[in-house]
Amino acid sequence: MSVPIVLVHGLRVSGSMWRPQVEALREQGRRVSAPDLPGHGSRRGEEFTMVGAVEAVRDAVDGVGGRALVVGHSMGGFASIATAAAYPDRVRGLVAASCTARPAQALAQVYRIPAVLLNRLPDKGQAVNERFHRLTLRAEGAAEAVLDGGLAMEAARAVIDEITEMEVLGALADYPGPVWLVNGARDHFRIHEKRFQDACVDGRLLNLPRAGHMVTLDQPDNFTKIVADAADVVAARAGVPVGPQGSPEVDEPAPVRLETTEGPAEGPPSPA
Numbered sequence: 001m002s003v004p005i006v007l008v009h010g011l012r013v014s015g016s017m018w019r020p021q022v023e024a025l026r027e028q029g030r031r032v033s034a035p036d037l038p039g040h041g042s043r044r045g046e047e048f049t050m051v052g053a054v055e056a057v058r059d060a061v062d063g064v065g066g067r068a069l070v071v072g073h074s075m076g077g078f079a080s081i082a083t084a085a086a087y088p089d090r091v092r093g094l095v096a097a098s099c100t101a102r103p104a105q106a107l108a109q110v111y112r113i114p115a116v117l118l119n120r121l122p123d124k125g126q127a128v129n130e131r132f133h134r135l136t137l138r139a140e141g142a143a144e145a146v147l148d149g150g151l152a153m154e155a156a157r158a159v160i161d162e163i164t165e166m167e168v169l170g171a172l173a174d175y176p177g178p179v180w181l182v183n184g185a186r187d188h189f190r191i192h193e194k195r196f197q198d199a200c201v202d203g204r205l206l207n208l209p210r211a212g213h214m215v216t217l218d219q220p221d222n223f224t225k226i227v228a229d230a231a232d233v234v235a236a237r238a239g240v241p242v243g244p245q246g247s248p249e250v251d252e253p254a255p256v257r258l259e260t261t262e263g264p265a266e267g268p269p270s271p272a
Helices: 015-027 050-063 075-086 105-119 126-136 142-147 153-164 168-174 193-199 220-238
Strands: 005-008 068-073 091-097 178-184 202-208
Touching (some): 005 015, 005 050, 005 075, 015 142, 050 068, 050 075, 050 153, 075 091, 075 153, 075 168, 126 142, 168 193, 178 193, 193 202
Parallel strands (some): 005 068, 068 091, 178 202
């Protein structure tokens, strides 16, 4: 058995966004869970709180055996960091993608204003978001993976308020395990990535070229490989046998950065 993997989705979307990773990782013989957080997917209508999100991730970890590699994207990255800090004994390793911007009121306003404007539309901005994803997610099946679980437009303001109150760098510093910070080279959420890496006890930073905020779906194969490699690393550290497709021996990783000439994207963030 290899180390189980829990995949935590981003804002407005659901666990369905992880379909490419779930299918590929399960084909490798790995145990994978992709839960819906409060207020999203199958849990729409529930109030989103960070406490509730952490409980959802913890329960997913318990559901796959009690210890897992936790992988979070955007909002799910913040929730995964909070879970790792709260339950370090349950989180063997952490992959935090597209979430290396320190929450602050000024940054939150960049999200609050569009959320308020979209909320004034008859469909709360559903059509705008659907069209955005279909135009920007070019990999086969990527847009469908995001949209099939529904878009929880109503959840945005509560999520923004909760994340703004989070001491994310302190949470990273409290987690003693290995951390992979993964960004698309064109992502606006890269702005504090150096500070995030410095906060980690055992961190490494990877930037994927030609990818934006939705790095998991802009570069699905490469992102899946990062997750699989991370799972093999934490398995090797813990002395856990890896799955049939994993590497039987994995060296302790040195901090890694995939260099790219691209800087963070300019302009407003995506609505996802």
